[in-house]
Amino acid sequence: MSARKIALDQPESFSFSKESEKEIKFWLNKYPEAKKASAVIPMLWIAQKQEGWVSEPAMREIADRLDMPKIRVMEVATFYTMFNLEPAGEHLIQLCGxxxxxxxxxxxxxxVCAEKIGPRGQVSADGKLSWMEVECLGACANAPMVQIANKAGDHYYEDLTAETMGRIIDDLVAGKTPKPGSQTGRSCSEAEGGSMALTDGALYDGSLAKKVKLPNTSPKKEKA
Incomplete structure:
Protein backbone atom coordinates (compact mmCIF):
# COMPACT_ATOMS: atom_id res chain seq x y z
CA MET A 1 0.00 0.00 0.00
CA SER A 2 1.25 3.50 -0.76
CA ALA A 3 1.93 6.20 1.83
CA ARG A 4 -1.31 8.00 0.93
CA LYS A 5 -3.82 7.79 3.77
CA ILE A 6 -7.57 8.17 3.98
CA ALA A 7 -9.09 11.15 5.80
CA LEU A 8 -9.57 10.96 9.57
CA ASP A 9 -13.11 12.34 9.37
CA GLN A 10 -15.39 9.97 7.49
CA PRO A 11 -19.15 9.93 6.79
CA GLU A 12 -21.19 7.24 8.51
CA SER A 13 -22.42 5.69 5.27
CA PHE A 14 -22.37 5.86 1.50
CA SER A 15 -24.73 4.83 -1.27
CA PHE A 16 -24.63 5.25 -5.03
CA SER A 17 -27.20 7.52 -6.67
CA LYS A 18 -29.57 6.34 -9.41
CA GLU A 19 -27.41 8.04 -12.02
CA SER A 20 -24.31 6.32 -10.67
CA GLU A 21 -26.08 2.94 -10.66
CA LYS A 22 -26.63 3.28 -14.41
CA GLU A 23 -22.90 3.76 -14.97
CA ILE A 24 -22.07 0.88 -12.65
CA LYS A 25 -24.37 -1.42 -14.64
CA PHE A 26 -22.59 -0.40 -17.86
CA TRP A 27 -19.18 -1.28 -16.42
CA LEU A 28 -20.22 -4.52 -14.75
CA ASN A 29 -21.67 -5.73 -18.05
CA LYS A 30 -18.16 -5.56 -19.50
CA TYR A 31 -16.82 -8.34 -17.31
CA PRO A 32 -17.81 -11.96 -16.54
CA GLU A 33 -19.28 -12.47 -13.08
CA ALA A 34 -16.09 -14.19 -11.89
CA LYS A 35 -14.00 -11.20 -13.05
CA LYS A 36 -16.21 -8.35 -11.85
CA ALA A 37 -13.42 -7.12 -9.55
CA SER A 38 -11.94 -5.66 -12.75
CA ALA A 39 -14.51 -2.87 -12.37
CA VAL A 40 -12.91 -1.56 -9.18
CA ILE A 41 -11.26 1.47 -10.79
CA PRO A 42 -14.38 2.56 -12.73
CA MET A 43 -16.49 2.19 -9.57
CA LEU A 44 -14.02 4.22 -7.51
CA TRP A 45 -14.14 6.89 -10.21
CA ILE A 46 -17.96 6.88 -10.24
CA ALA A 47 -17.98 7.31 -6.46
CA GLN A 48 -15.58 10.22 -6.72
CA LYS A 49 -17.60 11.95 -9.45
CA GLN A 50 -20.69 11.60 -7.29
CA GLU A 51 -19.22 12.91 -4.03
CA GLY A 52 -16.04 14.71 -5.09
CA TRP A 53 -13.86 12.22 -3.21
CA VAL A 54 -13.67 8.54 -2.22
CA SER A 55 -14.63 7.92 1.38
CA GLU A 56 -13.94 4.81 3.44
CA PRO A 57 -17.65 3.82 3.43
CA ALA A 58 -17.58 4.12 -0.38
CA MET A 59 -14.62 1.73 -0.50
CA ARG A 60 -16.52 -0.74 1.69
CA GLU A 61 -19.59 -0.50 -0.53
CA ILE A 62 -17.50 -1.15 -3.63
CA ALA A 63 -15.75 -4.10 -1.97
CA ASP A 64 -19.12 -5.67 -1.08
CA ARG A 65 -20.50 -5.12 -4.59
CA LEU A 66 -17.44 -6.69 -6.23
CA ASP A 67 -16.89 -9.47 -3.65
CA MET A 68 -13.42 -8.14 -2.94
CA PRO A 69 -11.54 -7.89 0.37
CA LYS A 70 -11.93 -4.31 1.59
CA ILE A 71 -8.17 -3.93 1.91
CA ARG A 72 -7.78 -4.62 -1.83
CA VAL A 73 -10.10 -1.76 -2.73
CA MET A 74 -8.27 0.51 -0.30
CA GLU A 75 -4.93 -0.48 -1.86
CA VAL A 76 -6.16 0.61 -5.29
CA ALA A 77 -7.65 3.87 -4.02
CA THR A 78 -4.53 4.85 -2.10
CA PHE A 79 -2.16 3.88 -4.93
CA TYR A 80 -3.62 6.03 -7.71
CA THR A 81 -3.27 9.76 -7.08
CA MET A 82 -6.29 10.47 -9.31
CA PHE A 83 -8.49 9.43 -6.37
CA ASN A 84 -9.12 12.10 -3.74
CA LEU A 85 -8.97 10.62 -0.26
CA GLU A 86 -10.23 13.78 1.41
CA PRO A 87 -13.21 16.03 0.65
CA ALA A 88 -12.68 18.34 -2.31
CA GLY A 89 -14.47 21.46 -3.45
CA GLU A 90 -17.26 21.41 -6.01
CA HIS A 91 -14.56 22.54 -8.46
CA LEU A 92 -11.16 20.92 -7.89
CA ILE A 93 -8.32 22.87 -9.53
CA GLN A 94 -5.41 20.59 -10.39
CA LEU A 95 -2.44 22.84 -11.05
CA CYS A 96 0.50 21.42 -12.98
CA GLY A 97 3.83 22.29 -11.35
CA VAL A 112 -3.43 33.24 -6.93
CA CYS A 113 -5.00 29.94 -5.82
CA ALA A 114 -3.64 30.35 -2.28
CA GLU A 115 -4.88 33.93 -2.05
CA LYS A 116 -8.37 33.28 -3.43
CA ILE A 117 -9.05 29.76 -2.12
CA GLY A 118 -6.66 29.07 0.75
CA PRO A 119 -3.89 26.53 1.38
CA ARG A 120 -3.67 23.61 -1.04
CA GLY A 121 -5.97 20.76 -0.07
CA GLN A 122 -8.28 23.02 1.92
CA VAL A 123 -11.87 23.47 0.75
CA SER A 124 -13.07 27.08 0.54
CA ALA A 125 -15.62 28.26 3.10
CA ASP A 126 -18.47 28.10 0.57
CA GLY A 127 -17.49 24.55 -0.45
CA LYS A 128 -17.06 25.53 -4.08
CA LEU A 129 -13.29 25.37 -4.54
CA SER A 130 -10.16 23.50 -3.59
CA TRP A 131 -6.83 23.14 -5.33
CA MET A 132 -3.83 20.87 -5.45
CA GLU A 133 -0.53 20.63 -7.31
CA VAL A 134 -0.14 17.68 -9.69
CA GLU A 135 2.48 16.31 -12.02
CA CYS A 136 2.49 16.69 -15.82
CA LEU A 137 -0.95 16.66 -17.46
CA GLY A 138 0.46 16.49 -20.99
CA ALA A 139 -0.28 20.02 -22.20
CA CYS A 140 3.32 21.27 -22.01
CA ALA A 141 3.10 23.26 -25.25
CA ASN A 142 0.32 25.35 -23.71
CA ALA A 143 1.93 25.89 -20.31
CA PRO A 144 1.09 26.95 -17.70
CA MET A 145 -2.18 25.11 -17.33
CA VAL A 146 -4.65 23.61 -14.88
CA GLN A 147 -7.28 20.90 -15.06
CA ILE A 148 -10.55 21.72 -13.33
CA ALA A 149 -12.58 18.69 -12.26
CA ASN A 150 -16.27 18.86 -11.37
CA LYS A 151 -19.48 16.96 -12.11
CA ALA A 152 -19.47 18.41 -15.64
CA GLY A 153 -16.18 16.67 -16.43
CA ASP A 154 -12.44 17.37 -16.38
CA HIS A 155 -11.40 20.33 -18.52
CA TYR A 156 -8.05 21.91 -19.39
CA TYR A 157 -7.43 25.66 -19.08
CA GLU A 158 -4.20 26.58 -20.85
CA ASP A 159 -1.90 29.55 -21.59
CA LEU A 160 -2.73 30.98 -18.20
CA THR A 161 -1.50 34.07 -16.41
CA ALA A 162 -2.10 35.18 -12.84
CA GLU A 163 -4.80 37.50 -14.16
CA THR A 164 -6.69 34.87 -16.18
CA MET A 165 -6.37 32.33 -13.36
CA GLY A 166 -7.93 34.82 -10.98
CA ARG A 167 -10.75 35.53 -13.41
CA ILE A 168 -11.52 31.82 -13.81
CA ILE A 169 -11.72 31.38 -10.05
CA ASP A 170 -14.02 34.40 -9.73
CA ASP A 171 -16.28 33.00 -12.46
CA LEU A 172 -16.54 29.63 -10.71
CA VAL A 173 -17.46 31.31 -7.43
CA ALA A 174 -20.12 33.34 -9.26
CA GLY A 175 -21.65 30.19 -10.73
CA LYS A 176 -20.42 30.90 -14.24
CA THR A 177 -18.80 28.36 -16.58
CA PRO A 178 -15.46 29.66 -17.84
CA LYS A 179 -14.60 28.50 -21.34
CA PRO A 180 -11.94 25.76 -21.29
CA GLY A 181 -8.94 25.58 -23.60
CA SER A 182 -6.34 28.21 -24.41
CA GLN A 183 -7.00 31.49 -22.65
CA THR A 184 -5.12 33.41 -25.35
CA GLY A 185 -7.28 32.12 -28.19
CA ARG A 186 -4.73 29.99 -30.00
CA SER A 187 -5.90 26.74 -31.53
CA CYS A 188 -4.61 23.52 -29.99
CA SER A 189 -0.80 23.69 -29.75
CA GLU A 190 -0.09 26.00 -32.66
CA ALA A 191 2.70 28.54 -32.31
CA GLU A 192 2.00 31.77 -30.47
CA GLY A 193 0.98 34.27 -33.12
CA GLY A 194 -1.06 31.80 -35.12
CA SER A 195 -0.57 28.82 -37.39
CA MET A 196 1.38 30.90 -39.94
CA ALA A 197 3.87 32.32 -37.45
CA LEU A 198 6.66 29.89 -38.43
CA THR A 199 6.93 30.68 -42.14
CA ASP A 200 10.70 31.13 -42.16
CA GLY A 201 12.10 27.76 -43.24
CA ALA A 202 15.39 28.48 -41.52
CA LEU A 203 13.62 28.07 -38.17
CA TYR A 204 13.18 24.37 -38.70
CA ASP A 205 15.18 23.13 -41.71
CA GLY A 206 18.47 22.91 -39.81
CA SER A 207 20.29 25.60 -41.81
CA LEU A 208 20.90 27.68 -38.66
CA ALA A 209 22.52 24.80 -36.81
CA LYS A 210 26.24 25.02 -36.18
CA LYS A 211 28.34 22.37 -37.86
CA VAL A 212 30.10 20.05 -35.43
CA LYS A 213 32.80 17.43 -35.91
CA LEU A 214 31.67 14.11 -34.55
CA PRO A 215 34.27 12.06 -32.64
CA ASN A 216 35.71 8.91 -34.19
CA THR A 217 34.81 9.91 -37.71
CA SER A 218 37.10 10.14 -40.68
CA PRO A 219 37.16 13.23 -42.90
CA LYS A 220 35.58 12.81 -46.31
CA LYS A 221 38.03 11.97 -49.09
CA GLU A 222 38.10 14.31 -52.02
CA LYS A 223 37.14 12.79 -55.36
CA ALA A 224 40.02 12.39 -57.85
Missing amino acids: TTPCWLRGAEDLKK
Missing part, protein backbone atom coordinates in the same frame (compact mmCIF):
# COMPACT_ATOMS: atom_id res chain seq x y z
CA THR A 98 6.13 20.24 -13.57
CA THR A 99 9.10 21.93 -15.31
CA PRO A 100 7.44 23.36 -18.49
CA CYS A 101 4.59 24.89 -16.48
CA TRP A 102 6.98 26.04 -13.75
CA LEU A 103 9.15 27.81 -16.31
CA ARG A 104 6.09 29.53 -17.78
CA GLY A 105 4.66 30.87 -14.54
CA ALA A 106 3.03 28.07 -12.50
CA GLU A 107 4.34 29.65 -9.30
CA ASP A 108 2.27 32.77 -10.02
CA LEU A 109 -0.82 30.58 -10.45
CA LYS A 110 -0.16 28.91 -7.09
CA LYS A 111 -0.08 32.31 -5.39
Whole structure:
Protein backbone atom coordinates (compact mmCIF):
# COMPACT_ATOMS: atom_id res chain seq x y z
CA MET A 1 0.00 0.00 0.00
CA SER A 2 1.25 3.50 -0.76
CA ALA A 3 1.93 6.20 1.83
CA ARG A 4 -1.31 8.00 0.93
CA LYS A 5 -3.82 7.79 3.77
CA ILE A 6 -7.57 8.17 3.98
CA ALA A 7 -9.09 11.15 5.80
CA LEU A 8 -9.57 10.96 9.57
CA ASP A 9 -13.11 12.34 9.37
CA GLN A 10 -15.39 9.97 7.49
CA PRO A 11 -19.15 9.93 6.79
CA GLU A 12 -21.19 7.24 8.51
CA SER A 13 -22.42 5.69 5.27
CA PHE A 14 -22.37 5.86 1.50
CA SER A 15 -24.73 4.83 -1.27
CA PHE A 16 -24.63 5.25 -5.03
CA SER A 17 -27.20 7.52 -6.67
CA LYS A 18 -29.57 6.34 -9.41
CA GLU A 19 -27.41 8.04 -12.02
CA SER A 20 -24.31 6.32 -10.67
CA GLU A 21 -26.08 2.94 -10.66
CA LYS A 22 -26.63 3.28 -14.41
CA GLU A 23 -22.90 3.76 -14.97
CA ILE A 24 -22.07 0.88 -12.65
CA LYS A 25 -24.37 -1.42 -14.64
CA PHE A 26 -22.59 -0.40 -17.86
CA TRP A 27 -19.18 -1.28 -16.42
CA LEU A 28 -20.22 -4.52 -14.75
CA ASN A 29 -21.67 -5.73 -18.05
CA LYS A 30 -18.16 -5.56 -19.50
CA TYR A 31 -16.82 -8.34 -17.31
CA PRO A 32 -17.81 -11.96 -16.54
CA GLU A 33 -19.28 -12.47 -13.08
CA ALA A 34 -16.09 -14.19 -11.89
CA LYS A 35 -14.00 -11.20 -13.05
CA LYS A 36 -16.21 -8.35 -11.85
CA ALA A 37 -13.42 -7.12 -9.55
CA SER A 38 -11.94 -5.66 -12.75
CA ALA A 39 -14.51 -2.87 -12.37
CA VAL A 40 -12.91 -1.56 -9.18
CA ILE A 41 -11.26 1.47 -10.79
CA PRO A 42 -14.38 2.56 -12.73
CA MET A 43 -16.49 2.19 -9.57
CA LEU A 44 -14.02 4.22 -7.51
CA TRP A 45 -14.14 6.89 -10.21
CA ILE A 46 -17.96 6.88 -10.24
CA ALA A 47 -17.98 7.31 -6.46
CA GLN A 48 -15.58 10.22 -6.72
CA LYS A 49 -17.60 11.95 -9.45
CA GLN A 50 -20.69 11.60 -7.29
CA GLU A 51 -19.22 12.91 -4.03
CA GLY A 52 -16.04 14.71 -5.09
CA TRP A 53 -13.86 12.22 -3.21
CA VAL A 54 -13.67 8.54 -2.22
CA SER A 55 -14.63 7.92 1.38
CA GLU A 56 -13.94 4.81 3.44
CA PRO A 57 -17.65 3.82 3.43
CA ALA A 58 -17.58 4.12 -0.38
CA MET A 59 -14.62 1.73 -0.50
CA ARG A 60 -16.52 -0.74 1.69
CA GLU A 61 -19.59 -0.50 -0.53
CA ILE A 62 -17.50 -1.15 -3.63
CA ALA A 63 -15.75 -4.10 -1.97
CA ASP A 64 -19.12 -5.67 -1.08
CA ARG A 65 -20.50 -5.12 -4.59
CA LEU A 66 -17.44 -6.69 -6.23
CA ASP A 67 -16.89 -9.47 -3.65
CA MET A 68 -13.42 -8.14 -2.94
CA PRO A 69 -11.54 -7.89 0.37
CA LYS A 70 -11.93 -4.31 1.59
CA ILE A 71 -8.17 -3.93 1.91
CA ARG A 72 -7.78 -4.62 -1.83
CA VAL A 73 -10.10 -1.76 -2.73
CA MET A 74 -8.27 0.51 -0.30
CA GLU A 75 -4.93 -0.48 -1.86
CA VAL A 76 -6.16 0.61 -5.29
CA ALA A 77 -7.65 3.87 -4.02
CA THR A 78 -4.53 4.85 -2.10
CA PHE A 79 -2.16 3.88 -4.93
CA TYR A 80 -3.62 6.03 -7.71
CA THR A 81 -3.27 9.76 -7.08
CA MET A 82 -6.29 10.47 -9.31
CA PHE A 83 -8.49 9.43 -6.37
CA ASN A 84 -9.12 12.10 -3.74
CA LEU A 85 -8.97 10.62 -0.26
CA GLU A 86 -10.23 13.78 1.41
CA PRO A 87 -13.21 16.03 0.65
CA ALA A 88 -12.68 18.34 -2.31
CA GLY A 89 -14.47 21.46 -3.45
CA GLU A 90 -17.26 21.41 -6.01
CA HIS A 91 -14.56 22.54 -8.46
CA LEU A 92 -11.16 20.92 -7.89
CA ILE A 93 -8.32 22.87 -9.53
CA GLN A 94 -5.41 20.59 -10.39
CA LEU A 95 -2.44 22.84 -11.05
CA CYS A 96 0.50 21.42 -12.98
CA GLY A 97 3.83 22.29 -11.35
CA THR A 98 6.13 20.24 -13.57
CA THR A 99 9.10 21.93 -15.31
CA PRO A 100 7.44 23.36 -18.49
CA CYS A 101 4.59 24.89 -16.48
CA TRP A 102 6.98 26.04 -13.75
CA LEU A 103 9.15 27.81 -16.31
CA ARG A 104 6.09 29.53 -17.78
CA GLY A 105 4.66 30.87 -14.54
CA ALA A 106 3.03 28.07 -12.50
CA GLU A 107 4.34 29.65 -9.30
CA ASP A 108 2.27 32.77 -10.02
CA LEU A 109 -0.82 30.58 -10.45
CA LYS A 110 -0.16 28.91 -7.09
CA LYS A 111 -0.08 32.31 -5.39
CA VAL A 112 -3.43 33.24 -6.93
CA CYS A 113 -5.00 29.94 -5.82
CA ALA A 114 -3.64 30.35 -2.28
CA GLU A 115 -4.88 33.93 -2.05
CA LYS A 116 -8.37 33.28 -3.43
CA ILE A 117 -9.05 29.76 -2.12
CA GLY A 118 -6.66 29.07 0.75
CA PRO A 119 -3.89 26.53 1.38
CA ARG A 120 -3.67 23.61 -1.04
CA GLY A 121 -5.97 20.76 -0.07
CA GLN A 122 -8.28 23.02 1.92
CA VAL A 123 -11.87 23.47 0.75
CA SER A 124 -13.07 27.08 0.54
CA ALA A 125 -15.62 28.26 3.10
CA ASP A 126 -18.47 28.10 0.57
CA GLY A 127 -17.49 24.55 -0.45
CA LYS A 128 -17.06 25.53 -4.08
CA LEU A 129 -13.29 25.37 -4.54
CA SER A 130 -10.16 23.50 -3.59
CA TRP A 131 -6.83 23.14 -5.33
CA MET A 132 -3.83 20.87 -5.45
CA GLU A 133 -0.53 20.63 -7.31
CA VAL A 134 -0.14 17.68 -9.69
CA GLU A 135 2.48 16.31 -12.02
CA CYS A 136 2.49 16.69 -15.82
CA LEU A 137 -0.95 16.66 -17.46
CA GLY A 138 0.46 16.49 -20.99
CA ALA A 139 -0.28 20.02 -22.20
CA CYS A 140 3.32 21.27 -22.01
CA ALA A 141 3.10 23.26 -25.25
CA ASN A 142 0.32 25.35 -23.71
CA ALA A 143 1.93 25.89 -20.31
CA PRO A 144 1.09 26.95 -17.70
CA MET A 145 -2.18 25.11 -17.33
CA VAL A 146 -4.65 23.61 -14.88
CA GLN A 147 -7.28 20.90 -15.06
CA ILE A 148 -10.55 21.72 -13.33
CA ALA A 149 -12.58 18.69 -12.26
CA ASN A 150 -16.27 18.86 -11.37
CA LYS A 151 -19.48 16.96 -12.11
CA ALA A 152 -19.47 18.41 -15.64
CA GLY A 153 -16.18 16.67 -16.43
CA ASP A 154 -12.44 17.37 -16.38
CA HIS A 155 -11.40 20.33 -18.52
CA TYR A 156 -8.05 21.91 -19.39
CA TYR A 157 -7.43 25.66 -19.08
CA GLU A 158 -4.20 26.58 -20.85
CA ASP A 159 -1.90 29.55 -21.59
CA LEU A 160 -2.73 30.98 -18.20
CA THR A 161 -1.50 34.07 -16.41
CA ALA A 162 -2.10 35.18 -12.84
CA GLU A 163 -4.80 37.50 -14.16
CA THR A 164 -6.69 34.87 -16.18
CA MET A 165 -6.37 32.33 -13.36
CA GLY A 166 -7.93 34.82 -10.98
CA ARG A 167 -10.75 35.53 -13.41
CA ILE A 168 -11.52 31.82 -13.81
CA ILE A 169 -11.72 31.38 -10.05
CA ASP A 170 -14.02 34.40 -9.73
CA ASP A 171 -16.28 33.00 -12.46
CA LEU A 172 -16.54 29.63 -10.71
CA VAL A 173 -17.46 31.31 -7.43
CA ALA A 174 -20.12 33.34 -9.26
CA GLY A 175 -21.65 30.19 -10.73
CA LYS A 176 -20.42 30.90 -14.24
CA THR A 177 -18.80 28.36 -16.58
CA PRO A 178 -15.46 29.66 -17.84
CA LYS A 179 -14.60 28.50 -21.34
CA PRO A 180 -11.94 25.76 -21.29
CA GLY A 181 -8.94 25.58 -23.60
CA SER A 182 -6.34 28.21 -24.41
CA GLN A 183 -7.00 31.49 -22.65
CA THR A 184 -5.12 33.41 -25.35
CA GLY A 185 -7.28 32.12 -28.19
CA ARG A 186 -4.73 29.99 -30.00
CA SER A 187 -5.90 26.74 -31.53
CA CYS A 188 -4.61 23.52 -29.99
CA SER A 189 -0.80 23.69 -29.75
CA GLU A 190 -0.09 26.00 -32.66
CA ALA A 191 2.70 28.54 -32.31
CA GLU A 192 2.00 31.77 -30.47
CA GLY A 193 0.98 34.27 -33.12
CA GLY A 194 -1.06 31.80 -35.12
CA SER A 195 -0.57 28.82 -37.39
CA MET A 196 1.38 30.90 -39.94
CA ALA A 197 3.87 32.32 -37.45
CA LEU A 198 6.66 29.89 -38.43
CA THR A 199 6.93 30.68 -42.14
CA ASP A 200 10.70 31.13 -42.16
CA GLY A 201 12.10 27.76 -43.24
CA ALA A 202 15.39 28.48 -41.52
CA LEU A 203 13.62 28.07 -38.17
CA TYR A 204 13.18 24.37 -38.70
CA ASP A 205 15.18 23.13 -41.71
CA GLY A 206 18.47 22.91 -39.81
CA SER A 207 20.29 25.60 -41.81
CA LEU A 208 20.90 27.68 -38.66
CA ALA A 209 22.52 24.80 -36.81
CA LYS A 210 26.24 25.02 -36.18
CA LYS A 211 28.34 22.37 -37.86
CA VAL A 212 30.10 20.05 -35.43
CA LYS A 213 32.80 17.43 -35.91
CA LEU A 214 31.67 14.11 -34.55
CA PRO A 215 34.27 12.06 -32.64
CA ASN A 216 35.71 8.91 -34.19
CA THR A 217 34.81 9.91 -37.71
CA SER A 218 37.10 10.14 -40.68
CA PRO A 219 37.16 13.23 -42.90
CA LYS A 220 35.58 12.81 -46.31
CA LYS A 221 38.03 11.97 -49.09
CA GLU A 222 38.10 14.31 -52.02
CA LYS A 223 37.14 12.79 -55.36
CA ALA A 224 40.02 12.39 -57.85
